Amino acid sequence: MNRYYWILGAFAALVALLAVGLNLNPRDVPSPLVGKPAPAFTLPQLAEPDKTLSPKDMQGKVWLFNVWASWCVSCRQEHPVLVEFSKKVDIPLIGLNYKEVRGDGGFDMGKMPADEEKKLAWQRANTWLAQHGNPYKLTVMDLDGRVGIDYGVYGVPETYVIDKAGVIRMKHTGPVTPEILAKKIMPLLAELNK
Amino acid sequence: MKRLIATLAVGLVLNASPALASSATEAALAADPVAEKRLLGLSEELRCLVCQNQNIADSNAELAQDLRREIRGMIKDGKSDKEIIDFMVTRYGDFVLYRPPVQGNTLLLWGGPVALLILGIIALVRYQRRRAERVAAEDKPLSADEASRADALLKELDNK
Numbered sequence: 001m002n003r004y005y006w007i008l009g010a011f012a013a014l015v016a017l018l019a020v021g022l023n024l025n026p027r028d029v030p031s032p033l034v035g036k037p038a039p040a041f042t043l044p045q046l047a048e049p050d051k052t053l054s055p056k057d058m059q060g061k062v063w064l065f066n067v068w069a070s071w072c073v074s075c076r077q078e079h080p081v082l083v084e085f086s087k088k089v090d091i092p093l094i095g096l097n098y099k100e101v102r103g104d105g106g107f108d109m110g111k112m113p114a115d116e117e118k119k120l121a122w123q124r125a126n127t128w129l130a131q132h133g134n135p136y137k138l139t140v141m142d143l144d145g146r147v148g149i150d151y152g153v154y155g156v157p158e159t160y161v162i163d164k165a166g167v168i169r170m171k172h173t174g175p176v177t178p179e180i181l182a183k184k185i186m187p188l189l190a191e192l193n194k
Numbered sequence: 195m196k197r198l199i200a201t202l203a204v205g206l207v208l209n210a211s212p213a214l215a216s217s218a219t220e221a222a223l224a225a226d227p228v229a230e231k232r233l234l235g236l237s238e239e240l241r242c243l244v245c246q247n248q249n250i251a252d253s254n255a256e257l258a259q260d261l262r263r264e265i266r267g268m269i270k271d272g273k274s275d276k277e278i279i280d281f282m283v284t285r286y287g288d289f290v291l292y293r294p295p296v297q298g299n300t301l302l303l304w305g306g307p308v309a310l311l312i313l314g315i316i317a318l319v320r321y322q323r324r325r326a327e328r329v330a331a332e333d334k335p336l337s338a339d340e341a342s343r344a345d346a347l348l349k350e351l352d353n354k
Binding site: 105 | 243244246256257260261264283284285286287288289
């Protein structure tokens with residue numbers, strides 16, 4: 001009899017292990033950047049291509065940094081949440097447009113000169129924001145995705161919460177849902193802005 | 195086969211991206227078999243975060259291509275393998291390593307199989323010992339009574 005309890009116990013342990021393991025989200029890769037200063041960059045702005053933005057320009061403010069692109073399907077799902085957020089909350093939301101043209105996959109980049117890529121990227125990004133609403137205080141353009149690599153971007157959309165000292169306090173991969181906003185992002189913003 | 199695909203993929207990326215400013219140097223690097231071999235070795239150690247179960251050498255995802263391009267650049271700049279791996283880890287975390295490092299939170303991963311093996315050996319040895327004891331306890335010589343009965347039975351068989 002004793003021996004059967006053993007087997008039953010081992011089986012229950014295995015079930016518990018699988019129940020936990022299989023419910024984890026494999027996309028939830030912990031970012032090593034949380035707790036570290038936001039990587040520096042200087043990128044041109046979407047609205048005014050002659051102007052640039054660096055994270056240090058945001059020093060002293062708690063801000064959100066959201067990675068998006070017009071070719072990104074999940075961004076469509078996320079966008080209304082961000083638009084709603086920007087209407088209600090007075091926290092600067094900065095957009096990082098990630099590989100607007102190159103990431104699309106529909107273009108033969110070998111045949112596209114740099115200035116044409118630039119023109120097309122600005123045009124596509126502007127059109128998309130005009131269509132779906134613009135929740136961003138401003139958007140910066142990362143055409144070749146280098147800044148994306150510095151931020152460890154691997155699946156657009158991604159969202160970072162950056163504090164007054166310029167330290168990344170949270171990273172969310174995948175679309176921001178109303179639930180994540182209410183349960184994780186808003187409480188963190190409130191705490192950081194205290 | 196994997197290597198072949200990876201090499202082909204690398205070739206494709208090179209051909210597909212002459213718009214990049216550094217394409218000339220990339221082509222030069224592709225012609226440099228030592229650097230290419232290092233790239234392949236490094237990218238086999240790194241996980242593609244988009245496809246997760248492929249390494250950067252095998253994957254043809256956009257990000258893997260970009261990361262191969264970054265690694266190429268770093269090789270060209272004379273960075274060591276460790277510096278290149280560190281570059282990836284500071285951005286994507288330990289998850290990017292196909293061979294996770296031995297540290298606190300990976301102890302179970304590395305030690306688990308060994309621990310299970312040791313547990314198994316202990317269980318086996320204990321089982322064998324107990325069995326031996328049981329056999330020794332039960333395997334007593336026949337009593338005089340039993341012996342005579344056995345003899346009688348054997349004789350009966352012989353007579354048949």
